[in-house]
Amino acid sequence: MKRNLAYALFITLIAVASCSFTNQTAENFENDDKDKLLLDLITYVLEKGHYEPKDIDDDFSVSVFEDFIEILDPTKRYFLEEDIKEFEQYKFQIDDQIKNTEIAFFNVVHERLMERMQQAKEIYKEVLEVPFDYGRKEKIDIDYEKMPFADSRKDLKERWRKQLKYATLGTYDSKIKRIETPEETDEEPMTKERAEIDSRESTRKTLDEFFDFVDDTERKDWFVQYINTIVDEFDPHTYYFAPDDKEKFDMSMSGKFEGIGARLQKKPEGAKIVEIISGGPVWRNQQLEVGDEIIKVGQDGEEPINIVGMRLDDAIKLIKGPQGTIVDLTVRKVDGSLDVISITRDVVELEESFAKSTKIQKDDIRYGLIHLPKFYVDFDDYSERNAATDVAKEVERLKTEGVEGLVLDLRDNGGGSLKTVVEMAGLFIKDGPVVQVQSSGKKKEVYEDKDERIQWDGPLVILVNELSASASEILAAAMQDYKRAVVIGSEQTFGKGTVQNVIPLDNIVRSNDHGKLGAIKLTTQKFYRINGGSTQLEGVKSDVVVPDRYSYIDLGERDQSNPLKWDKITPADYKPWDGYIDYEQTLASSNKRMAGNAQIALIEENAKWLKAEQEETKISLNYSDYKVEEQKDKEKLDYFKTLSEYDNKLSFSSLKYEEALFTKDSVLREKRNRWHQNLAKDVYVEEAVNVLQDLKINNIKNGKLASVKG
Known part of the structure; x- marks a missing residue:
C-alpha cells in the first residue's frame, strides 16, 4: 500500500512537472547553470508535493539566512561580525531569490567563507606556535549559539586560542599520564614540556588534515548544503540527495551497506549519534550509545582529524570505509567523559535486525x-x-x-x-x-x-x-x-x-544537459x-x-x-x-x-546528573581544575556503575x-x-x-x- 501511494504521488508529480519543465529546460535554463535548475526544481516539488508546504516569504528568508550561516560556521571561528552585517542585505531577499532562481546570497557567502577559511589556516598556525599555559585560570564557553561573531582578527585569534587549547587539553593529559607509566615505544622520558609540545603538534597535524579535507570540497558540495538548508525549513525528514548520495541511499535501503551502523546528526561540537542500527558494528561493539558525540575521527591508529565545525556529510565520509578496516572515534560520552573507541567497519548483520x-x-x-x-x-x-x-x-x-x-x-x-x-x-x-x-x-x-x-x-x-x-x-x-x-x-x-517518499528529479526534466540531478525525500x-x-x-x-x-x-x-x-x-x-x-x-x-x-x-538520579552535565557549557582550561573535574566525574560514574x-x-x-x-x-x-x-x-x-x-x-x-x- 505504501509503495502504491509513493508511485501514485510520483506519477502525479511527473505529470504536473513534465508540463512545467519540458519546455522551460530549453527556454529558461539555456543560459543558467545546474545550481539554478536544481533550485527551481526542488522548490517546485516542495510546493506541489509536500504535506504541509510553507510560504516562501520574508520569515522563511530569515530562517534560511540564519540556518545557513550557522551550518557553515557553527563554532563562529570563520566569519567576522562585519561579514554578517554585509550578508544581512540578503536577509529578507532570499525568498525572492528562490522564486527567481537567483543564488546571489549563496555566491557571496560561499566566496567569503573560502576567504575566511584561508585566513583561518594562518590563525591556527600562529596560535599553535605559542605554548599553552595550563596553569592559567581561564574558561571556555562552548554555548556557541549564544556567542556573538568576532569583531576583529585579534578577537577571532583569541577565540581560536581557547578552542585549540580546549581541543588539546585531553591529549596533553594523556601524555602527562605517561610520565608515571611510560610506554615501551617512548624513545625518551616524557616530561611536562615535551607533553605540551607533542600535544600541540598533534593538534596542528589534525588541523592540517582537516583543512586539506576542506580544500578538496568542491563548490557543488557547498551548494548542496545550501539547498538542504532551504529544504530543511519544511521539516526535518525532507532532504535533497545529490546524485552520489542518492546511490548510497538506495544501497542502504536494500540493507547492503558498509560502515559503523549509526545515524548521525550535526551538532556544533561534533556529530551526535541519534540511532544505532541493530546488527551493525556499533551495536555489536556495545561501547557507543545514542547521545554520544563524535569529535575526532582517525584511521586505524593514525592521527585523528577533528570534525568539530566540519560539514556532516564530510564527517561521515571519514567515518565510513571498506569492510574490515578500523576507525578510531574520539567520543564525548553522554556523561561528559572523553573516550577513544575503535570500531571495525562491517556490513550490518541482517539476522540481528x-x-x-x-x-x-x-x-x-x-x-x-x-x-x-x-x-x-x-x-x-x-x-x-x-x-x-x-x-x-x-x-x-x-x-x-x-x-x-x-x-x-x-x-x-x-x-x-x-x-x-x-x-x-x-x-x-x-x-x-x-x-x-x-x-x-x-x-x-x-x-x-x-x-x-x-x-x-x-x-x-x-x-x-x-x-x-x-x-x-x-x-x-x-x-x-x-x-x-x-x-x-x-x-x-x-x-x-x-x-516520506523519494522523488527522482531526473524523471521530471526532459532534455537535461546537466547530468544527474539526484532526488528529494519528501x-x-x-x-x-x-x-x-x-x-x-x-x-x-x-x-x-x-x-x-x-x-x-x-x-x-x-x-x-x-x-x-x-x-x-x-x-x-x-x-x-x-x-x-x-x-x-x-x-x-x-x-x-x-x-x-x-x-x-x-x-532517575543518573538521568538528572547527565542533564546537568550537558547543561554545563563553561569549561575550565586550567589543567589542575580539569583533573579535579575528571576525578569528580569518575567517582560519579563509578557510583552509577x-x-x-x-x-x-x-x-x-x-x-x-x-x-x-x-x-x-x-x-x-x-x-x-x-x-x-x-x-x-x-x-x-x-x-x-x-x-x-x-x-x-x-x-x-x-x-x-x-x-x-x-
Missing part, C-alpha cells in the same frame, strides 16, 4: 518476550521474510512452550513498513482500524485489520522508549487505544508521525491514531512511565529542526478490547511499584527450535547468551512481567482468563 524471542521464568509461570528491532519487509517480494510473519511465528513457538503472557519489546525500534504494522496489530485484535493516514488536501485513509483471527489473546505488554519511532508508535498507539496492551516505558516515544503524509490524535511530536505516552538515562535529555522529534505540529482528526470507528478485568487497577499497581523501586530511583549490576531475578532461556541450532552455530549461542545476560539486568522487563502477572491474576479472580492456546 530480525525478530527474536525468549522464554522468561518467574516462580512456576512462564512468559514470553519478542524483541523487534525494526519493521522490516522486502518490498520486491513480500512473501519473503518480513516483521509481521516473523512475529507471528515467534508467537506460535512461544504458545507451544506454554507461555501465559507476552512482552513485545519495541525499544530503540525506529520503524519501517506500514503494511507490517497493520498485519502485526491483527495478531492481537479480532479486526478493526489500526492507523489513519492523511494526505494533504485529500480524504483520510483508514488502514484496517480485516482478518478476524486472533493469534494471541492473552495478557500483552509493549515496551517503548524515546527512540521508538514511526511504525513502532503506530502499533503501540493502536494497542493502547484498544486497551489491548499496557504500554511501559519513557514518558513519550520519539514522535515521528510523518511519511514528507507527503501524516499518521494519526485511531482515536484521532497524531503521533507527530507527542509520540505515544506510556501507561506506566519508567524513567531511563535519556529522560531529561533532548531527544526525538522535538529536538529536530522545524518539525510538523501535532494535531488531530476525527477518530476511527473502533471498540476497545474487553479481554481484561481491572485494567485500570493494573496500571495503578504498576505505577505504585515503580514509585518505590530503588533501581528506578537510581536511574551499580546500575549494570542489577539482578531482576528472572530466568531467561531460548526456545527449543533455537537450542537445536546451537549445536551447529556457536556464534548464535553466544549472541543469545549475551542477550539473556542483559535482560537479566533489565528492570523494565521485570516490571513488564509484573504487569503480565497482575493482568493474569485479576482475570483469574474474576473468573475470566484469556485463552493462550491455539
Whole structure:
C-alpha cells in the first residue's frame, strides 16, 4: 500500500512537472547553470508535493539566512561580525531569490567563507606556535549559539586560542599520564614540556588534515548544503540527495551497506549519534550509545582529524570505509567523559535486525518476550521474510512452550513498513482500524485489520522508549487505544508521525544537459491514531512511565529542526478490547511499584546528573581544575556503575527450535547468551512481567482468563 501511494504521488508529480519543465529546460535554463535548475526544481516539488508546504516569504528568508550561516560556521571561528552585517542585505531577499532562481546570497557567502577559511589556516598556525599555559585560570564557553561573531582578527585569534587549547587539553593529559607509566615505544622520558609540545603538534597535524579535507570540497558540495538548508525549513525528514548520495541511499535501503551502523546528526561540537542500527558494528561493539558525540575521527591508529565545525556529510565520509578496516572515534560520552573507541567497519548483520524471542521464568509461570528491532519487509517480494510473519511465528513457538503472557519489546525500534504494522496489530485484535493516514488536501485513509483471527489473546505488554519511532508508535498507539496492551516505558516515544517518499528529479526534466540531478525525500503524509490524535511530536505516552538515562535529555522529534505540529482528526470507528478485568487497577499497581523501586530511583538520579552535565557549557582550561573535574566525574560514574549490576531475578532461556541450532552455530549461542545476560539486568522487563502477572491474576479472580492456546 505504501509503495502504491509513493508511485501514485510520483506519477502525479511527473505529470504536473513534465508540463512545467519540458519546455522551460530549453527556454529558461539555456543560459543558467545546474545550481539554478536544481533550485527551481526542488522548490517546485516542495510546493506541489509536500504535506504541509510553507510560504516562501520574508520569515522563511530569515530562517534560511540564519540556518545557513550557522551550518557553515557553527563554532563562529570563520566569519567576522562585519561579514554578517554585509550578508544581512540578503536577509529578507532570499525568498525572492528562490522564486527567481537567483543564488546571489549563496555566491557571496560561499566566496567569503573560502576567504575566511584561508585566513583561518594562518590563525591556527600562529596560535599553535605559542605554548599553552595550563596553569592559567581561564574558561571556555562552548554555548556557541549564544556567542556573538568576532569583531576583529585579534578577537577571532583569541577565540581560536581557547578552542585549540580546549581541543588539546585531553591529549596533553594523556601524555602527562605517561610520565608515571611510560610506554615501551617512548624513545625518551616524557616530561611536562615535551607533553605540551607533542600535544600541540598533534593538534596542528589534525588541523592540517582537516583543512586539506576542506580544500578538496568542491563548490557543488557547498551548494548542496545550501539547498538542504532551504529544504530543511519544511521539516526535518525532507532532504535533497545529490546524485552520489542518492546511490548510497538506495544501497542502504536494500540493507547492503558498509560502515559503523549509526545515524548521525550535526551538532556544533561534533556529530551526535541519534540511532544505532541493530546488527551493525556499533551495536555489536556495545561501547557507543545514542547521545554520544563524535569529535575526532582517525584511521586505524593514525592521527585523528577533528570534525568539530566540519560539514556532516564530510564527517561521515571519514567515518565510513571498506569492510574490515578500523576507525578510531574520539567520543564525548553522554556523561561528559572523553573516550577513544575503535570500531571495525562491517556490513550490518541482517539476522540481528530480525525478530527474536525468549522464554522468561518467574516462580512456576512462564512468559514470553519478542524483541523487534525494526519493521522490516522486502518490498520486491513480500512473501519473503518480513516483521509481521516473523512475529507471528515467534508467537506460535512461544504458545507451544506454554507461555501465559507476552512482552513485545519495541525499544530503540525506529520503524519501517506500514503494511507490517497493520498485519502485526491483527495478531492481537479480532479486526478493526489500526492507523489513519492523511494526505494533504485529500480524504483520510483508514488502514484496517480485516482478518478476524486472533493469534494471541492473552495478557500483552509493549515496551517503548524515546527512540521508538514511526511504525513502532503506530502499533503501540493502536494497542493502547484498544486497551489491548499496557504500554511501559519513557514518558513519550520519539514522535515521528510523518511519511516520506523519494522523488527522482531526473524523471521530471526532459532534455537535461546537466547530468544527474539526484532526488528529494519528501514528507507527503501524516499518521494519526485511531482515536484521532497524531503521533507527530507527542509520540505515544506510556501507561506506566519508567524513567531511563535519556529522560531529561533532548531527544526525538522535538529536538529536530522545524518539525510538523501535532494535531488531530476525527477518530476511527473502533471498540476497545474487553479481554481484561481491572485494567485500570493494573496500571495503578504498576505505577505504585515503580514509585518505590530503588533501581528506578537510581536511574532517575543518573538521568538528572547527565542533564546537568550537558547543561554545563563553561569549561575550565586550567589543567589542575580539569583533573579535579575528571576525578569528580569518575567517582560519579563509578557510583552509577551499580546500575549494570542489577539482578531482576528472572530466568531467561531460548526456545527449543533455537537450542537445536546451537549445536551447529556457536556464534548464535553466544549472541543469545549475551542477550539473556542483559535482560537479566533489565528492570523494565521485570516490571513488564509484573504487569503480565497482575493482568493474569485479576482475570483469574474474576473468573475470566484469556485463552493462550491455539
